[in-house]
Amino acid sequence: MKRIVILISGRGSNMQAVLDAKLDATVAAVISNNPAAGGLELARSRGVETVVVNHREYPDRASFDLVLGDRIASYQPDLIVLAGFMRILTQAFIERFNDRIMNIHPSLLPAFPGMDTHRRALEKGVRLHGCTVHFVTPFLDSGPIIIQAAVSVLPGDDEPRLAARVLEQEHKAYPLAIRWFLNGRLAIENGRVRVSGDCRYPGAFIAPEPA
Numbered sequence: 001m002k003r004i005v006i007l008i009s010g011r012g013s014n015m016q017a018v019l020d021a022k023l024d025a026t027v028a029a030v031i032s033n034n035p036a037a038g039g040l041e042l043a044r045s046r047g048v049e050t051v052v053v054n055h056r057e058y059p060d061r062a063s064f065d066l067v068l069g070d071r072i073a074s075y076q077p078d079l080i081v082l083a084g085f086m087r088i089l090t091q092a093f094i095e096r097f098n099d100r101i102m103n104i105h106p107s108l109l110p111a112f113p114g115m116d117t118h119r120r121a122l123e124k125g126v127r128l129h130g131c132t133v134h135f136v137t138p139f140l141d142s143g144p145i146i147i148q149a150a151v152s153v154l155p156g157d158d159e160p161r162l163a164a165r166v167l168e169q170e171h172k173a174y175p176l177a178i179r180w181f182l183n184g185r186l187a188i189e190n191g192r193v194r195v196s197g198d199c200r201y202p203g204a205f206i207a208p209e210p211a
C-alpha cells in the first residue's frame with residue numbers, strides 16, 4: 001500500500017476530501033504547522049495520526065523545514081499532499097522530497113500565485129477562475145500543472161461566494177490528481193506533466209480532457 005502524508009494549516013476540507021476518497025493508499029499522518037488547525041481534530045476523529053510542528057518555535061525557515069522534513073520522512077511517504085498548507089518551503093526541503101509533493105492552489109495558475117487569490121480575481125474582473133493542482137518546486141506556485149478546474153465568476157460574487165464555488169471544484173480535482181499519481185499515470189517531462197490513459201471526468205469543466 002502506498003503511503004501519503006498530508007500537510008495542513010487550517011480547517012482541512014481538502015484533507016477531508018482526500019480522506020473520503022477511498023484511495024488505494026494509507027494516510028499515514030496529518031501534520032500541521034498550526035496547533036489550532038481545525039483539520040487536526042477531524043483527522044483524529046478518523047483515526048489518522050496527527051503531528052504538530054509549530055513554525056513559531058523555530059528561529060528560521062531552514063530549521064523548521066529540517067524538523068518538518070524529519071517528521072515526514074519518519075512515515076516514509078510516497079506522496080506529500082499540501083492541503084491549505086500556508087508556509088513557503090525551502091529549496092532544501094523540496095529537493096529532499098523531489099517530485100513527490102503536490103499542492104492545490106485556489107486560482108487558475110499562472111494567474112494569481114501567492115495569497116488572496118479570490119479577492120485579486122474579483123479585482124481584475126476575470127470571467128473564469130478556479131483551482132490548480134501542481135507538483136511543488138522551489139518556485140512558489142510555479143511547478144508542473146497536473147489538473148485545473150474552472151468556474152465562472154458570476155454577477156454579485158463576493159470573496160466568500162467565489163471561494164465556496166472554487167472549493168467545491170478543489171474537492172473533486174485533488175483526489176483525482178492523487179489517484180492518477182498513485183496509479184503511476186503522471187510523468188514529468190521537460191517541466192510539464194503528461195497524464196497517461198483516460199482522463200475523463202464527466203459533469204465538471206475540467207482539463208485535461210480525454211485524448
Ligand code: NHR
Pocket residue numbers: 082085086087088089090091094103104105106113114115136137138139140141142143
Ligand atoms: N513552497 C514552495 N517551495 N513552492 C510552492 O509552490 C509552495 C510552497 C509552500 C506552500 C502553497 C501556496 C498556495 O497554494 C505552497 C506552495 C503559502 C504562501 C505564503 O505566502 C504562499 C503560497 C502558498 C502557501 N505564506 C506565508 C509565508 O511566509 C505565510 C502566510 C500566512 O501564514 O498566512 O510562508 O497558495
Ligand code: GAR
Pocket residue numbers: 008009010011012013014015083084085086104105106114131167170
Ligand atoms: C483552499 O482553498 C486551498 O486551495 C487554499 O486554502 C484553502 C484551504 O482550505 N490553499 C492556499 O491558499 C495555500 N496557500 P482547507 O483547509 O479547507 O482545505
